[in-house]
Amino acid sequence: MNVNAIEATGNVSLIWLAVAIPLVSAGVLLVLGRRARSWGHWFGVGASGGALVVGTMAALELFGRDASERVQNVTLYQWLPGSELDVELGMRVDPLSITFLLLVTFVGTLIHIYSVAYMAHDRDKTRFFAYLNLFVAAMLLLVLGNSYLVLFVGWEGVGLASYLLIGFWNQVPEYATAGKKAFIMNRVGDMGMLLAMMTMFASFGTVTFDGVAGEVGGASEATLTAIGIFLLIGATGKSAQFPLQAWLGDAMAGPTPVSALIHAATMVTAGVYLMVRSNFIYAGAETAQVLVAIVGVITLIFGAIVGAAKDDMKKVLAASTMSQIGYTMLAAGLGPIGAAFAIFHLVTHGFFKAGLFLGAGSVMHAMDDDVDMRRFGGLWKHMKITWATFGLGYLAIIGFPFLSGFYSKDYIIEAAFVGEGWRPWVFGTATLLVAGLTAFYMSRLFFMVFHGKPRWSSQGPDARHPHESSALMTIPMIILAVGSVGLGWFLDAGDRFVTFLEPVTGVVDHQDPVIPIAVIIGLTLTLVAIGVAVAYVMYVRRDVPVTAPAANAVVVAARNDLYQDTVNESLVMLPGQWLTRGTGAADRGVIDGIVMAVARSFGSVGRSVGKIQNGYARTYAGLMALGVVVVIALALLARI
Numbered sequence: 001m002n003v004n005a006i007e008a009t010g011n012v013s014l015i016w017l018a019v020a021i022p023l024v025s026a027g028v029l030l031v032l033g034r035r036a037r038s039w040g041h042w043f044g045v046g047a048s049g050g051a052l053v054v055g056t057m058a059a060l061e062l063f064g065r066d067a068s069e070r071v072q073n074v075t076l077y078q079w080l081p082g083s084e085l086d087v088e089l090g091m092r093v094d095p096l097s098i099t100f101l102l103l104v105t106f107v108g109t110l111i112h113i114y115s116v117a118y119m120a121h122d123r124d125k126t127r128f129f130a131y132l133n134l135f136v137a138a139m140l141l142l143v144l145g146n147s148y149l150v151l152f153v154g155w156e157g158v159g160l161a162s163y164l165l166i167g168f169w170n171q172v173p174e175y176a177t178a179g180k181k182a183f184i185m186n187r188v189g190d191m192g193m194l195l196a197m198m199t200m201f202a203s204f205g206t207v208t209f210d211g212v213a214g215e216v217g218g219a220s221e222a223t224l225t226a227i228g229i230f231l232l233i234g235a236t237g238k239s240a241q242f243p244l245q246a247w248l249g250d251a252m253a254g255p256t257p258v259s260a261l262i263h264a265a266t267m268v269t270a271g272v273y274l275m276v277r278s279n280f281i282y283a284g285a286e287t288a289q290v291l292v293a294i295v296g297v298i299t300l301i302f303g304a305i306v307g308a309a310k311d312d313m314k315k316v317l318a319a320s321t322m323s324q325i326g327y328t329m330l331a332a333g334l335g336p337i338g339a340a341f342a343i344f345h346l347v348t349h350g351f352f353k354a355g356l357f358l359g360a361g362s363v364m365h366a367m368d369d370d371v372d373m374r375r376f377g378g379l380w381k382h383m384k385i386t387w388a389t390f391g392l393g394y395l396a397i398i399g400f401p402f403l404s405g406f407y408s409k410d411y412i413i414e415a416a417f418v419g420e421g422w423r424p425w426v427f428g429t430a431t432l433l434v435a436g437l438t439a440f441y442m443s444r445l446f447f448m449v450f451h452g453k454p455r456w457s458s459q460g461p462d463a464r465h466p467h468e469s470s471a472l473m474t475i476p477m478i479i480l481a482v483g484s485v486g487l488g489w490f491l492d493a494g495d496r497f498v499t500f501l502e503p504v505t506g507v508v509d510h511q512d513p514v515i516p517i518a519v520i521i522g523l524t525l526t527l528v529a530i531g532v533a534v535a536y537v538m539y540v541r542r543d544v545p546v547t548a549p550a551a552n553a554v555v556v557a558a559r560n561d562l563y564q565d566t567v568n569e570s571l572v573m574l575p576g577q578w579l580t581r582g583t584g585a586a587d588r589g590v591i592d593g594i595v596m597a598v599a600r601s602f603g604s605v606g607r608s609v610g611k612i613q614n615g616y617a618r619t620y621a622g623l624m625a626l627g628v629v630v631v632i633a634l635a636l637l638a639r640i
Contacts, residue, residue, distance in 0.1 A: 005073035005092055005146070005210055011057040012072050012093050015144060018054040018101060019091075022047045023137035029130035036126050041119070044129030045112040048136055052105035059098045063500075070095055070503050073146055085201060092146035092209060096343065096504040100143040100273060103347055107265040107354050108136045110476035114358050115257040117472035118365065128168060132261065135161035139266040143273055147208040148197050151277075155193065155238070155270065159186045162267055166254040178253035185247040189237015196230035199223065213280040221285060228281050228288025231274060232295065239271025239325050242298045246564045248322055249306075252314040252371075256361030259314060263321040264354035269346050272325060275332035276339045276505060283335070293333030293423075297430045300326025302562065304434045308441040309558030311548055313360050313371045316445045317353070320397065323434060324349050324409075330427060331412045336506040338415045340498040343505070345408035347497075348488050352393040352404060355480035359390035362473055363449060366466040367456070373445065374546050378454035382466040385474045387450050389481040394446045396484040398439040398528055404488030409435070414520055417513035424514045435524050439531030447539040455546055 008015070025047030029040050036043065062070055071094040079089040091097075112132060119125040138157025145151040167179025200207050203223050204215040216224060235241065240248035248268070252259055262268060275282070275292055282289040303323030310316045328345050331338035364371060366383060380387040396405040413435065417428035456464040468474065491497035498508055513520060548559070557563060612619065 005071045005094070006069060008072035008074045008093060011054075011061045013074055014054060015058050015074055015091055015093050015101075016076055018051040018058075018105070019137050019140045019144065021050040021054070022133040022140070026130045026133035026137060029126050029133065033126055034123070040126035041116050041129050044133050045109065045116065047133050048105060048109040048112045051136065051140065052102075052109050055098065055101040055105050058093060059102055062093065062095070062098055067503050079150075084205075085207075087147060087149050087207070089150060090146040091144040091150075093144065094504055095501045096273070096277060097143045099343060099347065099501070100269070101140060103269075103350050104136060104139050104143070104265045107350050107480070108132075108261060110479060111257050111260050111265075111354065111358070114260075114361070114473050114476045115255075117470045118257055118361055119255065124168075128165075128255070131161055131164045131168070132257070135165065135261060135266055139270070142270055146210075148193075148200065148212070149207050151274075152193055152197065155234075156190070158238070158267055158270060159183060159190070162186075162251070162262060165258040165261075166251045168254055168258065172253075175253040178247075178250035182247040182251050185244050186237045189234045189244050192230045192233025192235075192237070196227050196234065199227050199230065203227075209277070216280055216284055219284065221287075224281055224285035225288045228278070228285040229291065231278055231281070232288065232292055235271030235274050235292075235329070236295060237271070238274075239268045239329065240299075240322050241271060241295050241326065241329055242302055243564075243568075245299060245302065245322055246561065246568055249315050249318045249561060252312070252318055256314065256357060256364060259318070260354045260357035260361070263318070263357060264350040268321060268325050269350070272328045272332055272342055272346055275329065276342060279332075279336070279339055279505065282333075289333050289335065290423075291333070293330050293427060296326045296328070296330030296333055297427055298326075299323065299329065300434050301430060302326070304437040304441065305558050306561055308437060308444070309551075309555050311372055311374050313363065313373050313376075313445065313449065314357070315371075316373075316441060317356055317360060320356075320438070320442065321353060323438065324353070324397070327409060327412050327431065327434075330431070331415060334415050334418070334427075337418055337508055337511060338412065339505040340501045340508055341408065341411040341415055343501060344491060344497055345405075345412055347491065348396070348404035348408040348484075351480050351483035351487055352396040355389055355393035355477055355484055356397070358473070358477050358480065359386050359393065362386040362390075362469040362477065365469050365473070367464055373448040374544060374548065375455050376449045377452045377456070377544065378450070379466055380450040383450075383468050385468055386477065389474070389477040390450070391446065392481040393484045394442050396488075398442050398532070399435060399524065400528075401525070402489065404484050404486070407488035407492045410521060410524060413524060414513055414517055417515060417520060418511045419514075428513070428515075428520075432520075432523055432527060436527030436531045439528040440535050443532045443535030444539055447535055448544060452540050452544055455544065 025044055029036055029044060032040065062072075071092070074091040074093060076089045076091070078086070080087040112129070115129070115132065119128050122128065135158065138154050138161050140154070142151055142154030142158060145154055163179045163183040166182050167176045170176040170179065197207050200212055203219060204212055206212060206215070233244075236244040251262060254262075282292065300323045303319045303321070303326060307316050307319030307323065310319060324345070328342040328349075331342035331345065360371075362383065363376070363379065363386060366379070366386075367376065370376075392403070396403040399406045399409050413428065413431040416431045417424045419427075456466075458465060498505075502508075551559070560566075612623065
């Protein structure tokens, strides 16, 4: 069910401050620059915290209302008045947007605090915190906008902020290239968003959520399918889903807090938000809805395979995000039965993935910014807080019983087995197998970093002296670890979270899967246990080579991201370059050639005529006589 919005009152009417506070902070810090070096970072932390306070006040008021009153609209002003496209700049506060607001601001504020210590010695840390504030403000505008157009403004803001942060250390060429890669691939996805809005306006005359939802009942399935596919293209770019996922691994070029923010609270969650927000469109476009699920399945398998072969700690986590967001994309494509579970898993994933990235940053801090897991090992003795908090996030993501991921991801697996025909068997089997593969590659990461024999030396020119991080880094990690443990149980108790989302996602019809739930849970836990056991034998019981050994073709392909860059270059980049060169050649040889030929002709005529203008009277008299003869000849010809 989609409830029409009522005008907001009370604390909810002040929700615009959640966007304004970090946005103003970003502007202040960018203007002041290094002049605010001594206090700018705390100013940025305060701005993110202020947005959290505003969101919490609005959420508390929303929780106390009936379901019919939990969808509210805050109108700020008429953005595009007096035209056929009449758009107001407004915000929609409902269970979906308030969930994202709390996730973004809570996790984002912890990341800001962590960044105070992580970026302490960076000369441009004020600019870094300005960009972080901009990222938070853009994401909040994205999830709070009451129309696709306002959402798109935040959507573009998120793309800009990610570009600035991924390439923050742009003095390193490959880091600058990584930022450009993310920016360009997201622009490809953004064309899908633009086409979707154009189709909405052409078909319904509006791009507001309520307006489109009210018109879809009279729209053809072909129109809804087109809109649904265009929206999906946009979502694949932002959420790093197949086939626009290749930018995510390279995005690790940014400082580690950026990776945590992108993967846990902003950017990659935006595409799933768009799918769930647009559920009224997909309800009437079965083909587009199935495509959403198929994209999710492909991506969750793709990410898991890549994650199992990487030695770069952060890139393993990036591949993990790709795979986990694939789970949520699949769930969003299952309709009401999966939409609520998609958001459930996004929330729990936000906590344990942020904790895992911040833990990785703590390890880098202790190991001279190294990210190669083959040069780690045995770190748990030296970094016990990092080991414990990272370990709880690891257990949560693999679905260890009664931790957060166990509740949220298993619901998606169960929902994938619901339906008729081939879908439950294909979707469900894929989610089961990837659960086992997730347990393997995340165990591989955990064991290679913290357990086994140390593969680093404490003496010599390359000596390492691992140590625990400061409290500013460990306290956010501890808080996120607590969420990784208990948040899933808290949200699941009494179906409170799924019920809370019903005004947006609809009432969840708990249909029976094609195989009993107890069997699904048993199979999932068995595969998880096998994945952990295999990783333990390979990376704890056996010695881990310091350099990657030779491998079969599948592993080599996974190490190279299954050659996705090669595919993109062959299918898109090279033909695009050929087209550009051909267009340039045609422009120079045909269009410019014709223009220049005409110009040269007139030039030649002008030069010939110019020779006649020699200043001699006899020449001019002769020309006049010739003219008279020509005129007489023409007159005689006309009379014949």
